Amino acid sequence: MQTEPILEARDLTKHFVAGGAMSRQTVKAVQNVSIKLFPGKVTAVVGESGSGKSTVVRMLARLIEPTSGQMFFKQHNVLEDKGRRTLLSYRGQVQIIFQDPFSSLNPVHRVGYVLQRPLRIHHIANQKRQIQQRVHDLLQQVSLIPAADYAVKYPHQLSGGQRQRVAIARALAVEPKVILADEPVSMLDVSIRLGILNLMAKLRDEQRIAFLYVTHDIASARYFADELLVMYAGHAVEGGDTESLLQDPLHPYTQLLISAVPDPARGLRTAEIKIKGEIPSLTAVGDGCPFADRCPHVLPKCREAMPPATVLPGKRWVRCYLFDGK
Amino acid sequence: MAHISTSDSAQSPDAALKPLLTVRDLSVEYRTKSGRVRAVDHVSFDINAGEVFGLAGESGCGKSTIAHAITRLLKPPAYTEGGDIRFQGRNVLELKDDALRAFRWEHVAIVFQSAMNALNPILTIGDQIVDVIRAHTGMSTRQARARALELLQVVGIDAKRIDSYPHQLSGGMRQRTVIATALALNPELIVMDEPTTALDVVVQKQIIDELQQLKKQFGFSILFITHDLSLLVEISDRIGIMYAGELVEIATARQLFKNPRHPYTQRLMNSFPSIHGAKQEMLGIPGSPPDLIHPPTGCRFHPRCSKVIAGVCREIHPQLIPLDATHAAACHLVNEGLHDAN
Ligand SMILES: Nc1ncnc2c1ncn2[C@@H]1O[C@H](COP(=O)(O)OP(=O)(O)OP(=O)(O)O)[C@@H](O)[C@H]1O
Ligand SMILES: Nc1ncnc2c1ncn2[C@@H]1O[C@H](COP(=O)(O)OP(=O)(O)OP(=O)(O)O)[C@@H](O)[C@H]1O
Ligand SMILES: [Mg+2]
Ligand SMILES: [Mg+2]
Numbered sequence: 001m002q003t004e005p006i007l008e009a010r011d012l013t014k015h016f017v018a019g020g021a022m023s024r025q026t027v028k029a030v031q032n033v034s035i036k037l038f039p040g041k042v043t044a045v046v047g048e049s050g051s052g053k054s055t056v057v058r059m060l061a062r063l064i065e066p067t068s069g070q071m072f073f074k075q076h077n078v079l080e081d082k083g084r085r086t087l088l089s090y091r092g093q094v095q096i097i098f099q100d101p102f103s104s105l106n107p108v109h110r111v112g113y114v115l116q117r118p119l120r121i122h123h124i125a126n127q128k129r130q131i132q133q134r135v136h137d138l139l140q141q142v143s144l145i146p147a148a149d150y151a152v153k154y155p156h157q158l159s160g161g162q163r164q165r166v167a168i169a170r171a172l173a174v175e176p177k178v179i180l181a182d183e184p185v186s187m188l189d190v191s192i193r194l195g196i197l198n199l200m201a202k203l204r205d206e207q208r209i210a211f212l213y214v215t216h217d218i219a220s221a222r223y224f225a226d227e228l229l230v231m232y233a234g235h236a237v238e239g240g241d242t243e244s245l246l247q248d249p250l251h252p253y254t255q256l257l258i259s260a261v262p263d264p265a266r267g268l269r270t271a272e273i274k275i276k277g278e279i280p281s282l283t284a285v286g287d288g289c290p291f292a293d294r295c296p297h298v299l300p301k302c303r304e305a306m307p308p309a310t311v312l313p314g315k316r317w318v319r320c321y322l323f324d325g326k
Numbered sequence: 327m328a329h330i331s332t333s334d335s336a337q338s339p340d341a342a343l344k345p346l347l348t349v350r351d352l353s354v355e356y357r358t359k360s361g362r363v364r365a366v367d368h369v370s371f372d373i374n375a376g377e378v379f380g381l382a383g384e385s386g387c388g389k390s391t392i393a394h395a396i397t398r399l400l401k402p403p404a405y406t407e408g409g410d411i412r413f414q415g416r417n418v419l420e421l422k423d424d425a426l427r428a429f430r431w432e433h434v435a436i437v438f439q440s441a442m443n444a445l446n447p448i449l450t451i452g453d454q455i456v457d458v459i460r461a462h463t464g465m466s467t468r469q470a471r472a473r474a475l476e477l478l479q480v481v482g483i484d485a486k487r488i489d490s491y492p493h494q495l496s497g498g499m500r501q502r503t504v505i506a507t508a509l510a511l512n513p514e515l516i517v518m519d520e521p522t523t524a525l526d527v528v529v530q531k532q533i534i535d536e537l538q539q540l541k542k543q544f545g546f547s548i549l550f551i552t553h554d555l556s557l558l559v560e561i562s563d564r565i566g567i568m569y570a571g572e573l574v575e576i577a578t579a580r581q582l583f584k585n586p587r588h589p590y591t592q593r594l595m596n597s598f599p600s601i602h603g604a605k606q607e608m609l610g611i612p613g614s615p616p617d618l619i620h621p622p623t624g625c626r627f628h629p630r631c632s633k634v635i636a637g638v639c640r641e642i643h644p645q646l647i648p649l650d651a652t653h654a655a656a657c658h659l660v661n662e663g664l665h666d667a668n
Contacts, residue, residue, distance in 0.1 A: 018487075018494040025486065027494070049498025049529045099497045099524065102440035145614050149360055157358065160439045160520065161385025161553070183497070186523040187439070189384045189553035190597045194610035216526050219599040223608060246601055260527040261601055262556040 004075065005036035006210050007060065007094065007178050012069035014055050029055045031234045031306075032069070037178060040208040042200075044221035044242065046257065047231030053214045054099055056231075057182045060212065061096040062087060092122040095176040099183045099214075101163035105155040111139070111166050112151035118173045138169040143195055160187040168196060175207070182214045193217075197224050218261050222246055227315070230254045233290035235306065240316030250318045253291045289320070297322055345372040346515060346547050347396065352409035354391050354400065361619040365391040367571040368409070370646075373515065376541065378548045380562030380579070382555055382594070384615055388571045389551045390439055393519045396549070397436045398426060413515070431462055435508035439519040439551075441501045445492040451478075451503045452488035459510050477506035480536055482529060497524035505533065509540065517549045522557070534561055555594055559583045564652070567591045570616045570626040573646060577653040587655040590627050625658065633659055 014030040030052040037043055045053050058064045060071070062078070071078050078090060098104035105114060115135045118124070125131045139147035142165035155163055164187050171179055181200070185193045197220060203209045215221055221228060221242060228245045230238040230253065238251040249255045288303040289295070295302065299321055310323045354366040365388040373379045381389050394400045396411060398418060411418040413433065421429050430436075438444045446454055455474035459465055465473065475485050481502035492500055501524050508516050522530045538561070541548065552558055558565055559579045567575040567588065575588040586592045593611045613630035616622055622629050628639040638658050646656040655661070 016494065018490050047526060049502075049525045050496040054496060100440075100443055103443040143614050146617065149617070149619075152360075157356070159386045159390060165385075183524065187385065187520060187553070189382075190555070190594060191610040192385050192615070194597065194608050198608075216524070216530075218527070219601045222601055223599050223605065257526065257528055258601065260531045262527070262554075262560055263600055263602060 003038075005072075006039050006074060007035075007037040008072045009033065009035045009056075009060060010070045010072075012056060012059055012071070013067045014052070014059060014064070015067045028234050030059070030066075033231070033234075033236045035060075035212070035229065035236075037210040037212055039177070039210050040204055041227070042204055042211040042213050042225045043227045043229060044213045044215060044225035045229045045231060046215060046218055046221060047237075048233065048253075048257075049216075050233075051231040052234045053231055054182055057096060057180045057212065057214060061094060061180050062090060063096070088121075092174055093176050094178040094180065095171040095174060097167050097171045097179065097181040097184045099186075101160060101167050101187065104167055105163055107155055109154075110151065111144075111153050111155070111158075114155075114166060114170055115139070115151075115173050118170060122174045124174055134173070138173055141172065141199055142166070142169045143192055144169070161189070161192065164188060165192075165196070172203070176209065178210045178212070179203075180212045180214075183216070184213070185220065186216065193220065200224065218246070218258065219263075230257070235290060235319065237291070237320070238316075238318045240312075241314055244314050244316060250312075250316070250323060251291075251320050252295045252297055252322075256294075344375060346375045346377075346414060347373040347549075348410075348412045349392075349396065350410040352392070352395060352411065353407040354388070354395050355405055355407050357403045357405065358619075363618045364407075364571050364621070365404075365618060366395065369568075369571075369573045370409075371566050371573065371576060373547050373549060374563075375514075376545045376547060377563045378541070378550055378561055380558040380565040381549065381551045381568065382553060382558050382565060383568030385553065386615055386618075387568045389568060390519055393436065393517050393549065393551060397430060397434055397517060399436070428462075431458065431513070432511050433513055434515045434517065435511065435513040436517040437501075437504050437508045437519060437521045441504040441519075441521060443492075443500070444504055445500055447492055450489045450491055451483075451495070455503075455507050455510055458507055462511055473510070474506075477509055478503070480509065480540070481506045481533055498526070498529065501525060502529075502533065512544055513546060515547045515549065517551075519551045520553075521550075522552070530557070537561075556598055567594070570621055571618060572626065572656065574627070574657070575655045576646070577655075581653050585653075587649065587653070587660045588627075588657045589631050589633050589659070591655075625656075635659065 011032045011034055012030055013032055016027040016029055018025055018027045033056055047053060059066045073090065112135055115138055116131050119131055119134060125134050135151055136147045139150050144150040144162060144165055168184055185196050188196060200211060201224060204211060213225055225242045228239065228242045229236050230251065232253045238254050246258065249258050287305050289306055292298050292302040302321055307319045307321045307324055309317045309319050311317045350370045352366055352369045356363040356365055369392065383389060395406055398421065400406060406419065452471065452474050455477060456467060456470040459470040459473055475488060478485060478488060483499060483502055501521060505521055550562060559582060562579045564578050565582050566573050569590050575591045586595050597610050599608055611630055616626055624640045624642050625644050628634050635658055644656045644658050644661060646654050647661045648654045
């Protein structure tokens with residue numbers, strides 16, 4: 001009967017002011033994105049580089065304030081409660097794995113310290129022996145073996161993929177309820193990547209952790225995610241059951257994205273994809289669909305207003321006029 | 327035979343191609359308190375003019391260390407323990423001062439694996455590209471800015487973002503800015519260490535296509551490092567596969583795709599999840615990456631290999647042996663009869 005989302009965001013919007021003093025402009029990084037995360041389920045977010053995925057993650061982790069929108073953690077409206085204690089308890093339950101392992105680890109601390117700190121702060125373990133055992137187990141879980149050797153290393157002594165695994169171990173340390181993983185495996189080879197994804201799948205099944213999994217590796221989302229959300233230029237344009245969405249993408253952007261996935265099973269070269277038009281500007285005004293300029297099926301009304309979400313059978317929905325009213 | 331001599335084997339089929347870069351028997355160690363980490367062990371390969379050479383292998387196997395050694399960016403506790411690196415015939419390991427500075431930007435540019443935070447946080451991306459151009463050419467600020475705009479366009483960044491600071495850009499946009507900077511001075515070799523990890527497949531494909539175009543136009547070579555074999559076979563002319571600091575197979579992209587010979591390469595090729603067809607159980611490669619301070623005896627892959635030959639693989643270290651003019655592998659199965667017990 002786990003039908004209540006543990007973390008829910010409604011109409012999250014984030015606008016940034018960017019550029020120099022002479023060329024100030026508003027970047028509409030995220031526009032009206034809604035997400036529900038359920039215990040024991042994985043929702044993957046895929047989409048364009050620069051489409052707002054990390055910004056959504058940072059809002060959900062409460063590292064930045066949304067411009068507008070609402071967030072509920074266990075039905076509790078979290079944006080209304082700004083107390084320090086509430087924030088600390090929120091962070092203990094909602095962990096983030098940052099996209100960039102080169103800047104997210106403090107260079108002056110050894111790996112062991114990086115993992116011990118959250119254990120102490122959130123009172124997961126207190127005795128020295130207990131803490132050491134837990135650090136050891138965490139390193140082992142992310143294949144940093146022999147664990148004792150890695151515990152005494154500094155981040156600069158690790159390769160890119162090894163740092164990424166330390167960041168994953170740190171998120172796991174506090175036994176959170178929700179993990180927001182922003183490209184957690186982007187620097188890992190297939191083999192270690194599968195190990196990490198299997199570990200996350202195990203935590204999802206055994207500890208009922210809810211995952212938000214941001215990735216450019218769409219094939220891994222197929223294996224790991226229950227639901228998929230596709231973002232383009234600040235908007236969530238399509239969502240639904242992963243397998244159904246991948247086998248039958250509806251939004252023209254999703255179709256383009258899936259056609260570009262390299263697939264060794266198909267031969268040496270990916271199919272030629274015709275990509276016309278520029279990457280959208282998030283600073284340009286205009287209320288239409290951001291994909292209109294590149295879309296092969298564009299209609300006049302596409303340039304006027306963003307289409308509403310059309311709900312389809314099989315937990316699918318899409319924001320595109322081609323399906324509006326069907 | 328010690329290590330493969332690439333001048334007469336594993337060479338590009340077109341004998342007219344001259345190697346731009348030759349690496350021979352390169353070994354690099356990190357001297358740490360717990361021991362010497364041999365991150366690169368007797369690695370040899372060539373990169374020809376106008377070619378894309380791909381380097382792949384498990385996390386921690388020494389790929390970035392090779393990139394740093396070639397560009398002379400290794401810092402203690404990393405030491406080049408042996409070997410020879412030549413660029414257009416010149417001894418790279420002996421370059422000094424001005425020659426070294428020119429080598430690094432004008433002849434060889436590097437896109438770091440940490441590209442996402444390689445940018446200076448207090449300068450706009452436009453100013454950073456302009457600075458690089460101005461430091462090495464006689465261009466005016468105005469000309470350099472026009473060139474910066476052109477470069478940003480090549481990597482798909484909206485011209486309006488030229489005055490943005492790095493923290494105002496997404497991970498993938500920062501990666502693209504670094505690629506643009508590497509292209510700025512028309513180098514002969516671009517070393518790209520995991521340059522597309524933060525890019526979606528559409529943008530990745532656009533940038534790769536653009537790079538291929540520019541390569542045709544300007545004739546530079548690329549050393550492309552990634553763990554993503556499906557991307558690598560698509561863009562590379564030749565590929566080297568590393569395991570635990572050693573080069574274990576080297577071949578053309580087609581050979582590696584059609585006929586990988588080393589069991590490690592075969593496992594890598596088969597562990598790709600696909601978005602099409604029935605879902606298969608994903609196993610990856612059992613076991614864990616080796617400890618580089620105390621690497622396994624004999625063939626370093628033997629503890630994880632399903633095809634171990636009793637009395638051979640654990641005992642004898644296999645050499646990289648040519649199979650034909652462009653293909654070589656370091657495996658006793660492939661080299662049956664060829665190894666001697668040195
Ligand atoms: N602090 C900021 N100030 C101004 N603009 C910002 C800021 N942070 C992000 N942006 C902009 O918001 C947009 C979305 O960025 P975000 O990092 O969320 O993208 P992303 O989908 O994670 O991309 P990637 O896949 O490349 O990591 C980008 O255009 C980015 O430049
Ligand atoms: N400063 C250092 N001190 C000790 N060991 C180091 C240091 N830097 C790197 N290493 C070790 O050297 C080995 C090779 O590192 P390198 O960064 O070259 O790997 P890589 O193949 O690029 O891996 P990745 O794909 O994860 O980036 C790793 O096992 C790493 O732990
Ligand atoms: Mg991001
Ligand atoms: Mg590396």
